[in-house]
Amino acid sequence: xxxxxxxxxxxxxxxxxxxxxxxxxxxxxxxxxxxxxxxxxxxxxxxxxxxxxxxxxxxxxxxxxxxxxxxxxxxxxxxxxxxxxxxxxxxxxxx
Numbered sequence: 468x469x470x471x472x473x474x475x476x477x478x479x480x481x482x483x484x485x486x487x488x489x490x491x492x493x494x495x496x497x498x499x500x501x502x503x504x505x506x507x508x509x510x511x512x513x514x515x516x517x518x519x520x521x522x523x524x525x526x527x528x529x530x531x532x533x534x535x536x537x538x539x540x541x542x543x544x545x546x547x548x549x550x551x552x553x554x555x556x557x558x559x560x561x562x
Contacts, residue, residue, distance in 0.1 A: 469495060476500050476514075478521045484511075530559055 469477065469491040476498040479488075484504045489511070492499040500521075502513045532538045534555045542548040 472497065476517055478517055480521075527559070531555055 469488065472492070472495065474497060477492045477495075478500040481502050481504045484501050484507065489499045489501070498514070498517075499511070500514050500517045501511070502518065503510045531552070534551075536542070537548075537551055537555055540548060542551060
């Protein structure tokens with residue numbers, strides 16, 4: 468799951484809070500931005516500013532999924548589906 472990740476930081480939710488995932492992220496020279504699970508014995512620090520970006524991205528996808536045609540994938544071809552996603556993104560950007 469981390470094999471294709473690129474960038475300076477790997478931002479994820481508590482579902483990805485496992486030591487093997489953190490080691491793989493650090494091995495790729497990335498900063499793990501994962502809040503610790505409350506039941507974890509060792510609590511790791513999390514950069515709240517970077518984690519806030521993840522929240523904004525999730526809100527965007529929520530807004531995108533409100534378009535019924537995109538959420539249910541009415542379009543049969545990938546080309547047409549991608550065109551609708553681009554259109555919905557443009558409409559969200561202008562709103």
